Amino acid sequence: MSEKATVLFVDDEEAILRTLKMLFKSIYNVKTTSDGNEAVEICKNEKIHVVVSDQRMPIMPGVEVLRHVKEVSPTTMRLLLTGYSDWAAMVGSVNEGEVFRFINKPWVNEDIKEVVAKAVEIAMSSDSVSQQDIKQAEDKASGDNKLSVLVLDEDQSTFNTVKEIVGSKYGAKWCTNVDDAFAALLEDPNIAVVVTEVRIGSEDITEPLKKLKEIYPTVLTLVLTSFQDTKLLIDLINQGQIFRFMPKPILPKLMESSVSAAIRHYHICKAAPVLLKRHAVEKSKEGDNKISGKIMGYLQKIREKLSG
Numbered sequence: 001m002s003e004k005a006t007v008l009f010v011d012d013e014e015a016i017l018r019t020l021k022m023l024f025k026s027i028y029n030v031k032t033t034s035d036g037n038e039a040v041e042i043c044k045n046e047k048i049h050v051v052v053s054d055q056r057m058p059i060m061p062g063v064e065v066l067r068h069v070k071e072v073s074p075t076t077m078r079l080l081l082t083g084y085s086d087w088a089a090m091v092g093s094v095n096e097g098e099v100f101r102f103i104n105k106p107w108v109n110e111d112i113k114e115v116v117a118k119a120v121e122i123a124m125s126s127d128s129v130s131q132q133d134i135k136q137a138e139d140k141a142s143g144d145n146k147l148s149v150l151v152l153d154e155d156q157s158t159f160n161t162v163k164e165i166v167g168s169k170y171g172a173k174w175c176t177n178v179d180d181a182f183a184a185l186l187e188d189p190n191i192a193v194v195v196t197e198v199r200i201g202s203e204d205i206t207e208p209l210k211k212l213k214e215i216y217p218t219v220l221t222l223v224l225t226s227f228q229d230t231k232l233l234i235d236l237i238n239q240g241q242i243f244r245f246m247p248k249p250i251l252p253k254l255m256e257s258s259v260s261a262a263i264r265h266y267h268i269c270k271a272a273p274v275l276l277k278r279h280a281v282e283k284s285k286e287g288d289n290k291i292s293g294k295i296m297g298y299l300q301k302i303r304e305k306l307s308g
Helices: 016-023 036-043 060-074 087-095 111-127 131-141 156-166 178-187 206-215 231-238 251-270 273-279 293-307
Strands: 005-008 029-033 049-054 077-082 101-102 148-152 169-174 191-196 220-225 246-247
Touching: 005 016, 005 036, 016 111, 029 101, 036 049, 036 060, 049 060, 049 111, 060 077, 060 087, 060 178, 077 087, 077 111, 087 231, 101 111, 111 273, 131 251, 148 156, 148 178, 156 169, 156 220, 156 251, 169 178, 169 231, 178 191, 178 206, 178 293, 191 251, 206 220, 206 231, 206 293, 220 251, 246 251, 251 273
Parallel strands: 005 029, 005 049, 049 077, 077 101, 148 169, 148 191, 191 220, 220 246
Antiparallel strands: none
């Protein structure tokens, strides 16, 4: 019989911890703590497959717990429980904790069980990836200048900033509409990172971005926008697995660190393709009906090219 996966729940309310333990103890080896610092120590010293942390806690907020867990145990899958709309915390959980899923409070039992099961499956499938494998891939990232960054934004200043940041190290392409951007992704296999707005003109492009990640998980998406919509952010993580979320006006240092982190992560996933499972997306409730036939055509061609 295979060994049970270990799942750690972190919440300052003991009643919630008892409820979660009752819900999951027959399926996994369940650990609980109400102290974020203790949670980090547990992950540092034991094999934890999945951490599910509440956001609003007095000792250490969930975003900090997940950020520290990522540092001490990068292969542990990280999920954030949240019952309120704290924009800064949610952005932080994406950019610092690289959260796999947001789970809303109050949760539906079957939904949370399904999300945790998916996270456990991914964590256990990537157990074979060593820290040495990751280190070698990160070292390779510093010497690879064949890759490109694609900017999808009507604002040329965004492209100019990105181009200045990547300099001669990587290529930089600029598209002002979705059709051209998807055509570029189809034609150029060296595009590793997409820096994109969520609205181009009057067009909301979140659904194409979600579908792109489903079909082309290798590409890392950095969203750059002035919109502050918590539902948008949750959907872009759960259904689009965006890598970073950045505010406008553009912050050059944040952009530089985000692009560098994305390139490193691209190489890690290339070296260990099993880690691409960590970018698995939920099926969008909107489906494909909000994506134009032309974009769906590009996506189908990208799918065929990748499978060929």
